[in-house]
Amino acid sequence: MTNEIKDTKEKKLYFLNKLILSAFGETKEIDATSIRTKVKTLEKSVPKDFIQAFDKKLESVQINNKEITESKAYQNLLSGEFSTAAFMFAELYKKDKTNLEYIKHLSSCLLQLKQPEIVKRLFLDELKKHTDDTEILKIVATTYFGMDDCFKEAIPYFEELIKRENNNYALFYQLSFLYERVYQNKELDKQIEYATKALEFAPDNNLVIAFLAKLYYRSGDKEKAKELFERMMKNNPTPEQQVLYSRMFLKEGDLKTGYEMYKIRFKTSNVAYPKELTDKTRWDGKSDISNSTVIVHYEQGFGDSVMFVRYLPRLSKIAKKVILVVQKNIIPILKSSGYDKYCEILSHEADINPHIKLDDINSSVMYTGASGMSKIPHDYHIPMMDLPYLFEESPDKMLEAGGYLSADKEKVEEFKKKYINSNDKIKIGLSYHGTKQSNSTYRDIKVKEFLPLFRLENVEFYSFQADEYAEELEGLPNDVEVKNLGKIFRNFEDTACAIECMDCVITTDNVVMNLAGAMGKKTFGLFNVFSECRWYKTEGENIGWYKSVKPLRAKNYNEWTPLIKTLKNEIKKIKK
Missing domain, CATH: 3.40.50.2000 (Glycogen Phosphorylase B;)
Structure with a gap:
């Protein structure tokens, strides 16, 4: 195993790659760096049976050939046991490498397991010869769709698919998405055309409504964009979709409305924040904090921390004590700028929980209860990106628009x-x-x-x-x-x-x-x-x-x- 892949999850992903590749006589070692990149999102992106199957197979990677039958392979495929089905179809393919059905079903399993790169590397050339079969055409299109750098290649295959299935909203939505990612402000008419068609077949689909609203906003039709977003808001939107609407207000400079709506961000799966800091003690901007200790906790990237620390001097004037928890690498410039006069400055990896590795700061600290925040006495907490809303920021105010940080x-x-x-x-x-x-x-x-x-x-x-x-x-x-x-x-x-x-x-x-x-x-x-x-x-x-x-x-x-x-x-x- 290259570069000492030791982590159990890394081994699981390594063995999947190794087994599938070995089915085709490939012995090239798998790069540990790419394995680790995939492992970071492994449990979120791969079905549970993937993990369960590997738990059984870590000691013995090869499945007993006597157990491999077509009926069992198809049974696992139909029941959604994609990892087991992938192993079985790989073994079947070893015995009959001319069998297009084995290639097709193994590719389908790999796509379900979020492995389009393997499909592209091993099967795509052969599959592309048989795109008269609509099922194979979908596999080719989905393979390209699964890789950001292949979005442009995916477009003609999706365009062929909508000719064959012209009432499938998902295909029209995916095609609109591809045009948006590849061409941005170009081909906007096509992006809107395909998204509108998707909405025609799925009029209550908030994902499509929100996407079409974004496209209209980009085209300059802000009224149509707002109309669509309001339609979405009446249709039980998810937190992610509400965040999309908040961004339109921010882009328009309506910072108060935008950041107020953006408060829902922690209910999404995209923004991390320590679970120990709950809504119960999240400062609302109204409660008297003149006799309170307030934690301001960073979120998202370094740039966000640099941007929003500007509000700490103002906050220190209305709170008894302010504790700023921020990324370790930002602390020296904050101290050089005199921010330790306004607040106590801490970092997770240096001050609160030294066992945390820097690489884990945006994952384990935020998504689990291991942040150590419960050890710090406080009355209220403020997620850093609440500050513009709490201080009613607006474009015509911007009191701290530069000069608030300085080097020694x-x-x-x-x-x-x-x-x-x-x-x-x-x-x-x-x-x-x-x-x-x-x-x-x-x-x-x-x-x-x-x-x-x-x-x-x-x-x-x-x-x-x-x-x-x-x-x-x-x-x-x-x-x-x-x-x-x-x-x-x-x-x-x-x-x-x-x-x-x-x-x-x-x-x-x-x-x-x-x-x-x-x-x-x-x-x-x-x-x-x-x-x-x-x-x-x-x-x-x-x-x-x-x-x-x-x-x-x-x-x-x-x-x-x-x-x-x-x-x-x-x-x-x-x-x-």
């Missing part, structure tokens, strides 16, 4: 002497990629897009990428030099020191943009045609939440060249 001056000077070239060139910090989660929100830009800027005279670029995406720098031409500062960052105080040493910062929507904005540094924020809901202002001289960040927004999906030209002109205006 002595550390900045030390950083400058150690890492920044001493010359008269304009120095620009660059961050082009957020976390892996931002991949699905189309915020990121390939570093090669910035090549015209890297070749400007009397300008130096410093990369702030502190993750695997810094490897993109290695692919730049030899005549281009971008200094990689990210590799020496230990925490966000180091990032803040680097920001302070720059003449300006160019960044996509990620924590660096939030940090630079919070520090009041001249920054250019780059946005795709559709941006995250909190950015209600992506035109003009600032982005609302931060006065020092000037937004540059792509007019079409991933159309960055015009923005790079604008940046060239903006850089020429910078004076040393």
